[in-house]
Structures are given as structure tokens and as C-alpha cells.
Amino acid sequence: LTGAQDGSVRMFEWGHAQQITCFRSGGNSRVTRMRFNYQGNKFGIVDADGYISLYQTNWKCCPLTGTSPKPYLTWQCHNKTANDFVFISSSSLIATAGLSSDNRNICLWDTLVSPTNSLVHAFICHDSGATVLAFAPKHQLLISGGRKGFTCVIDLRQKQQQQLLQSHDSPVKAIAVDPTEEYFVTGSAE
Numbered sequence: 001l002t003g004a005q006d007g008s009v010r011m012f013e014w015g016h017a018q019q020i021t022c023f024r025s026g027g028n029s030r031v032t033r034m035r036f037n038y039q040g041n042k043f044g045i046v047d048a049d050g051y052i053s054l055y056q057t058n059w060k061c062c063p064l065t066g067t068s069p070k071p072y073l074t075w076q077c078h079n080k081t082a083n084d085f086v087f088i089s090s091s092s093l094i095a096t097a098g099l100s101s102d103n104r105n106i107c108l109w110d111t112l113v114s115p116t117n118s119l120v121h122a123f124i125c126h127d128s129g130a131t132v133l134a135f136a137p138k139h140q141l142l143i144s145g146g147r148k149g150f151t152c153v154i155d156l157r158q159k160q161q162q163q164l165l166q167s168h169d170s171p172v173k174a175i176a177v178d179p180t181e182e183y184f185v186t187g188s189a190e
Contacts, residue, residue, distance in 0.1 A: 011023060041058065145174075151172060
């Protein structure tokens with residue numbers, strides 16, 4: 001799966017020279033992150049305009065009609081930009097990271113509820129925007145990185161921030177959690 005600066009999203013398959021499907025054509029907002037769900041049957045994208053779109057992966061373009069797959073869900077999750085998201089356990093609960101004017105830069109969403117009621121909880125952290133997310137399922141922790149180098153650890157069971165660490169002097173760009181969930185590692189723009 002590829003996402004581009006021009007907003008296009010294309011799917012390729014090993015052994016095929018050409019794309020098998022174009023999920024989104026160019027001329028849209030820049031794709032900032034794409035992720036598959038744990039089962040691999042769905043994926044999502046977030047873009048620079050603050051939108052998230054979710055798709056089924058098993059859709060293939062019909063060459064006769066030229067129809068393109070449509071997302072089964074699209075909504076604006078941040079009013080400035082969306083930088084990252086993660087599927088939380090099932091595919092119906094999603095956490096997003098971005099920049100919103102009200103500083104609710106980490107949000108939990110329930111995709112089974114109408115978009116007007118889908119916001120489960122919003123966290124006010126990373127006052128200049130959240131850049132990256134990681135999920136530790138065993139401990140039900142959400143780990144986020146921000147533009148000012150801070151890392152935030154959120155307990156999803158209690159829906160509250162546990163720690164805020166100054167991990168870098170520049171924006172946090174990557175977070176990885178080890179398989180045993182004993183450690184996490186952050187990487188910055190520097």
C-alpha cells in the first residue's frame with residue numbers, strides 16, 4: 001500500500017508489475033499515515049487536512065466500469081491536520097494524533113457510532129500537535145509523540161494521562177514498542 005504527497009493511495013501485490021487498485025487518486029490532501037488493522041482486511045489513511053478514511057482491502061477495481069473503491073468511513077478527526085492513527089484492539093476503536101485548535105490532539109473514536117457521536121474521549125496533550133502514536137495492547141497504553149519532543153503515555157482503561165516525558169528536543173517522529181511491552185523507543189527529527 002502506498003500513499004503519496006499528491007494524496008493518491010495505491011495497492012500493489014507481490015509478483016504484479018502494476019498496481020492492482022487505486023483507492024484514492026491524486027489531487028487530494030497529502031497522505032500522512034496509512035495502517036492496516038490487525039486482521040489485514042481493512043486499512044485506514046489520515047491526511048494533512050485532518051481527515052481519516054477507512055477502506056476494505058479486498059476491493060479490486062473493475063476495469064470495465066472504471067469504478068474506484070470508496071471508503072466505508074470518512075470524517076474529520078482533527079481540524080488542522082491528522083498525523084497518525086492506530087487501531088485499538090478491534091477495528092472499530094481508533095486513536096488519532098494530530099493538531100486541533102482546541103488542543104485535543106489525541107482522540108479516541110468509535111467507528112460503529114454516527115460521526116457526530118463517535119468521539120469517545122479526547123486528550124489535551126502536545127499543545128503544538130501530536131505527531132506519532134503507538135499502542136501497547138497488553139497494557140492498554142497509548143504512547144504519543146509531539147512536535148516539541150515530548151512523549152505522552154495514556155492509560156486507556158482509565159482514560160487518563162500517566163506520564164509526560166521530555167524525550168527529545170525536536171519533534172518525535174517514531175515510536176516502537178517491544179513485543180513484551182517492557183520497553184518503548186522513540187526517534188526524533190534530529
